[in-house]
Amino acid sequence: MQSTSKNFKANSTKALADPNLQQALGKMKVGFVEKRAKARAALPEFDALRDQARDIKNHTLANIDYYLETYEAAVQKSGGVVHWARDAAEARQVVLDICAEEKAKSVTKGKSMVSEEIALNAALEAAGYEVVETDLGEYIIQIRGEAPSHIIAPAVHVLKEQVADDFRKKHLHLDPKRSLMERKELISEARGVLRQKYLDSDVGITGANFLIAETGTSVIVTNEGNGDLTQTLPRVHIVIASMEKIVPTLDDASAILRVLARSATGQEFSAYTTFSTGPKKAADPDGPEAYHVILLDNGRTEMLGTEFEDMLRCIRCGACMNHCPVYGSVGGHAYGWVYPGPMGAVLTPSFIGVAEGGHLPNASTFCGRCQDVCPMRIPLPKMMRAYRRKEFEAGLAPPAARFGLDIWGFVAKRPSLYRLATRMAIGLMGWRGRKEGRFKSLPLASGWTDHRDMAAPAGKTFQDMWDKRQGARSAKDLEREAAR
Amino acid sequence: MSSSSRDEILGKIRKARGRSGPIEGFERDRLDARLKSRPRGIIPQKARNTGAALVQDFISRAQGVEATVQDISALSEVPDAVATYLADHNLPAAVKMAPHADLAQIDWTQRPTLTVSEGRSFGQDKVSLTRAFAGIAETGTLMLLAGPEAPTTLNFLPEHHIVVLKRSEIVGAYEDAWDKLRDQVGPDGILSRVVNMITGPSRTGDIEQTIELGAHGPLGLHILVLAD
């Protein structure tokens, strides 16, 4: 997928002016946040389970070569094949080779963010395969020719009425006069159309929420059951998973599962948690003849041992974006690549470089809610700050920001000049804004004042007020205080 | 391509970890031991009931995710339970049944109008009848294993899924179900091709974040809890 992350500012201006998107985002905000809060309240051990989940992943990452090799051996023992892919191009090639070898014609897919990351659909279509997304949200955006705007709710930006329009345009074999007013009608139509696709397809591709070293097992977590049909009905099952999905044991996976659904949708457990190990055995009545796993690196090994390693604990629950005021205002597409929200602001520059994605960490108010809700206790704001620094050091920050910061830096290093400058500015602002108590616009701060007002300051600087209240500024002041 | 990619990826990991090769010696023994001993973490209080309270937890939590649950006291009650379920849901009198030894004992002659066939599904069956491996009280979750006696297609293709679960098969936490399973797979450790944890019927929130049942999998999940 071509990234437009550099245009975050323009993208978000467009998003803020899109009434359909704003209406859809309004519906999302209440749902996910309330449901997570309820699920958390219903499980007293929740925060302790988060600490434990963090520790399990840290242990795994510290020994990840051992666990990947153990996993590989277990997959092979069960009759499956493991492919290692350094980057997106290699991963796509593995899929294309398998499809060619199997003389496949059509491919069905369960939801997989990694497949978005490697732009798999475009490659498969270019090679002449029919590709059908089967997760309802993914199916909707595939018809619309869009990218997902949320990692667990890919069509969160689309209204029901828009889905009805899209289905009418796409499903031309159905009665044009049929009713598509209700959600139930839309869902049953998609169920009917997709049912045949599973049965006809040769290759089913899914992602993985976990890979289990102990048993060579891949795990998918879904609510619809589409992932299960995708991996049960076609002759070949391909799992595409990034390498950090590995955990040691079934028990470790279960421990992390306890915080996954609760953080994601507020469910205690998703409807289907499916553990797959190898292809169909001789006596099994159904299942795929072949089972392949692609282990993708694509920038992850570069994060190991750096300040961004913590990000590899991410279990893609989406809680950080559900609770993010910036995501809630502009939606996922403004972020311009595959992963949106706070996790995307860290992953995008990690995977496609600071030059392309380094601007996203600026899309944060640093309110810290993402870190507060992250089930894996990932310090997202700290990492966003680190990327801001990198962007600045690389000379990639916009010129106005650099110029302003340079002046500020010069003045801030000289205390008397700083005091003088701030006193003048505050005095001026206090005088200008005192009438209304707020500014509707400020020079150099339109990024703030275009969407909200800035409160007018009281007319004194913080240092002045501090001096007045506490008195103590220097040793001499302290002596004077003591003598009093 | 694959083997050089493999070496390069493992090499990068080791470099980041300050090692020149695989983990060896004492450290490796420690990791091997952890894999074998499978340390359990925190088991939530809600997963720790026993006896009748445990069964009640399973039932009420399964109902909480829109499954329906019915107690039966013998396998011979299955035909009546199935027939009533079909009638209540306006379904045709036909069931696709898993070729499971327990289910094969059921005498269907008392319900001659019901067509019962065995095997996997190809998408034509409205209703399936299968046998669970375990029930997990923690979240009202069923565990089903794929195998010669249990086609996976029966869990997902039909519109309604009826499952027979014995009371004695209900455990507290997910970890308890894994232990029960490990006892069965034996020392080679290869699991059934698929282990399905099923918690209520299929659902989606993909249109405007409002949950609707019956997305791709079953619209109805009916659990027959058999006293034993």
Ligand code: SF4
């Ligand atoms: S960063 Fe944390 S909250 Fe965000 S998706 Fe990943 S695990 Fe979830």
